[in-house]
Amino acid sequence: MSDGPLHALVVEDSPTMRQLISFALRRIKGLEVEEADDGVDGLKKLSEQKFDILITDINMPVMDGLKLVSLVRKDETHKDIPIVIITTEGAAEDRQRAMTLGANAYITKPIQAPQVINCVKKLLGM
Amino acid sequence: MAKDEKPKKKESGGKPVEPPKAEDFLQVFKRGVQFTEELLAENERLRYRVVRLEEENRTLAQQTMVSEAYEDLLEQMKALEEERSTLLERFKSVEEETQDFKSRYREIEDENNRLANLYIASYQLNSTLDLKEVVRIAFEIIINLVGSMDFALYIADGSKLVPVCAEGRPLASLSLITMGKGSAGRAAQDRVLYVSGDDLTKASVDEPKVCVPLIVGDTMLGMFVVFSFLVQKTCITELDRELFKLLGGHAAMAIFAARLSMVTDSKVIHDASSYLKFLNS
Numbered sequence A: 001m002s003d004g005p006l007h008a009l010v011v012e013d014s015p016t017m018r019q020l021i022s023f024a025l026r027r028i029k030g031l032e033v034e035e036a037d038d039g040v041d042g043l044k045k046l047s048e049q050k051f052d053i054l055i056t057d058i059n060m061p062v063m064d065g066l067k068l069v070s071l072v073r074k075d076e077t078h079k080d081i082p083i084v085i086i087t088t089e090g091a092a093e094d095r096q097r098a099m100t101l102g103a104n105a106y107i108t109k110p111i112q113a114p115q116v117i118n119c120v121k122k123l124l125g126m
Numbered sequence B: 001m002a003k004d005e006k007p008k009k010k011e012s013g014g015k016p017v018e019p020p021k022a023e024d025f026l027q028v029f030k031r032g033v034q035f036t037e038e039l040l041a042e043n044e045r046l047r048y049r050v051v052r053l054e055e056e057n058r059t060l061a062q063q064t065m066v067s068e069a070y071e072d073l074l075e076q077m078k079a080l081e082e083e084r085s086t087l088l089e090r091f092k093s094v095e096e097e098t099q100d101f102k103s104r105y106r107e108i109e110d111e112n113n114r115l116a117n118l119y120i121a122s123y124q125l126n127s128t129l130d131l132k133e134v135v136r137i138a139f140e141i142i143i144n145l146v147g148s149m150d151f152a153l154y155i156a157d158g159s160k161l162v163p164v165c166a167e168g169r170p171l172a173s174l175s176l177i178t179m180g181k182g183s184a185g186r187a188a189q190d191r192v193l194y195v196s197g198d199d200l201t202k203a204s205v206d207e208p209k210v211c212v213p214l215i216v217g218d219t220m221l222g223m224f225v226v227f228s229f230l231v232q233k234t235c236i237t238e239l240d241r242e243l244f245k246l247l248g249g250h251a252a253m254a255i256f257a258a259r260l261s262m263v264t265d266s267k268v269i270h271d272a273s274s275y276l277k278f279l280n281s
Helices: A015-025 A039-048 A065-074 A092-101 A113-124 B022-125 B131-146 B182-190 B238-264 B272-279
Strands: A006-011 A031-036 A053-056 A083-087 A105-108 B150-157 B160-167 B210-216 B219-228
Touching: A006 A015, A006 A039, A015 A031, A015 A113, A015 B022, A015 B131, A031 A039, A039 A053, A039 A065, A053 A065, A053 A113, A065 A083, A065 A092, A083 A092, A083 A113, A092 A105, A105 A113, A113 B022, B022 B131, B022 B238, B131 B150, B131 B160, B131 B219, B131 B238, B160 B182, B160 B219, B182 B210, B182 B219, B210 B238, B219 B238
Parallel strands: A006 A031, A006 A053, A053 A083, A083 A105
Antiparallel strands: B150 B160, B150 B219, B210 B219
């Protein structure tokens, strides 16, 4: 792991949820958080900067989270990035679908900040 | 007289004494040798005995030392045992303290989480005067922070509550709520939060799971009615209740303010003279 800060990208169309997730993640020492409004905005930010972890919602306008995950897994720079899905979709088949596409963790809303923090820390080996 | 013949000494009685014969001398000499050998043997035995005694003495001295060292060790052990007991007591105390800190840390974490949710919800609700945006934010809070995708906003109109916006089902499928009728009607009439004890995930329009009256001052503006919760939502938490209270107050005020802003077209906001008039009258 590098000595500099790690970078997380939060892709979430709901400003409330985006703010809540970012607020939780900013409590992790050594982690800098960037935000994107939807899948397209997320891809744009991923093309501009190297991120260490991606946290995304599924149900978003323009491009949903599952499409984003499949595209990120094909991207040379970020194909190995850990991906956390945070969604209202709690059915087992939704979880299975996300994991098959390449997500590393699946958290259902409403979220508990410690749950998100622990998940991200674990995936980043912090 | 022969040369080797020595004159016989005379005894006191005048009788001559016979000179000792060589055999006698040899006998005496042999006895002397034997005696000397016996003395040497005795000397050897005694020296051996001395060596044995010295060894015994050394062993006894060592045993005495060992015994003293044993006493010292016992004392040291006793002291160490006491020290161990003290340390164990301190360890136990520190462990209890650690548990206490852990528990307090968890409480603070929960409180932090609760406040973050409430702060963000409140901040978002009060961030705009656009009615659509305010309602969208209130819906977002119910979807993401509470955990429901099956609910509606009703606005009070006389003795009825009219559905004006819904999530998860067509607005047209919802009926009016009459004040005082059913759990939703009673919650509206009494202006109190209603939380059902039924299965949260089982959807029912007639038997809603939660009703949140929206109160502005003395007026009941309307009500959020939740028909069911997400499958992963198993219970209503304290945080949920606080979010419902926040919606009942802040969302109500935000909707009210946004509606007023629409009516006045925001003209009064930059009308300094009206502020001067009202604040100083």
